Amino acid sequence: GAVVSQHPSRVICKSGTSVKIECRSLDFQATTMFWYRQFPKQSLMLMATSNEGSKATYEQGVEKDKFLINHASLTLSTLTVTSAHPEDSSFYICSASRLPSYEQYFGPGTRLTVT
Amino acid sequence: QQQVKQSPQSLIVQKGGISIINCAYENTAFDYFPWYQQFPGKGPALLIAIRPDVSEKKEGRFTISFNKSAKQFSLHIMDSQPGDSATYFCAASIGGTASKLTFGTGTRLQVML
Numbered sequence: 028g029a030v031v032s033q034h035p036s037r038v039i040c041k042s043g044t045s046v047k048i049e050c051r052s053l054d055f056q057a058t059t060m061f062w063y064r065q066f067p068k069q070s071l072m073l074m075a076t077s078n079e080g081s082k083a084t085y086e087q088g089v090e091k092d093k094f095l096i097n098h099a100s101l102t103l104s105t106l107t108v109t110s111a112h113p114e115d116s117s118f119y120i121c122s123a124s125r126l127p128s129y130e131q132y133f134g135p136g137t138r139l140t141v142t
Numbered sequence: 143q144q145q146v147k148q149s150p151q152s153l154i155v156q157k158g159g160i161s162i163i164n165c166a167y168e169n170t171a172f173d174y175f176p177w178y179q180q181f182p183g184k185g186p187a188l189l190i191a192i193r194p195d196v197s198e199k200k201e202g203r204f205t206i207s208f209n210k211s212a213k214q215f216s217l218h219i220m221d222s223q224p225g226d227s228a229t230y231f232c233a234a235s236i237g238g239t240a241s242k243l244t245f246g247t248g249t250r251l252q253v254m255l
Contacts, residue, residue, distance in 0.1 A: 031185075033185075061242060061243075068248075068250075069247075069248070070231060070245045070246065070247050070248050071186070071231070071245050073242055073243070076242055118183075120185045120186070122185075130176070130188055130191065131176075131188070131243060132188065133178070133185035133186045133187065133188075134185050135184055135185045136183070136184060136185045138183070
């Protein structure tokens with residue numbers, strides 16, 4: 028149990044376009060989902076915390092108008108990178124937390140390349 | 143105060159040896175300490191986790207040792223195997239379910255044949 032999926036696994040888009048990444052908890056309900064960004068050979072950087080039915084909480088320095096997060100159901104959260112630029116190229120990873128435990132279960136990640 | 147310091151940055155161990163990765167924290171409010179394993183191009187996978195009310199937790203070849211007074215915790219991988227070659231992250235969080243994790247900087251482990 029505790030499987031989290033992400034779609035797509037890899038996406039290439041042109042500069043100025045928007046791209047949506049989906050995060051799904053497949054076999055459990057996740058009241059809270061997290062979105063991370065990871066640069067090559069670096070640690071995970073938390074971007075935002077997403078609670079079902081409410082607005083996401085963004086970490087300091089993360090542009091909420093650029094990285095739109097929606098958590099419409101207990102099994103789905105989406106991250107939309109708007110007006111993407113090459114510097115937004117990165118590995119984006121989501122995680123989901125399953126009540127009542129502390130554990131976070133991570134998705135397989137999405138590699139975004141902006142050309 | 144929210145940082146978690148991890149060392150070493152990289153580690154090479156012979157097959158069958160013990161891999162040891164250390165983490166230290168400052169914030170005494172942290173009450174959950176997980177370790178994650180990440181393979182290239184994949185998301186992190188939860189390996190093992192500990193709460194501060196115990197000093198050690200063992201699951202198979204993986205053991206967490208926790209020293210509350212020193213504010214340190216470590217991961218020991220016994221009988222290390224080439225398949226253990228990956229990046230390992232320690233993390234910490236505060237205050238219960240679904241709290242955000244503060245990650246260490248990661249350790250790249252390579253287990254040689």
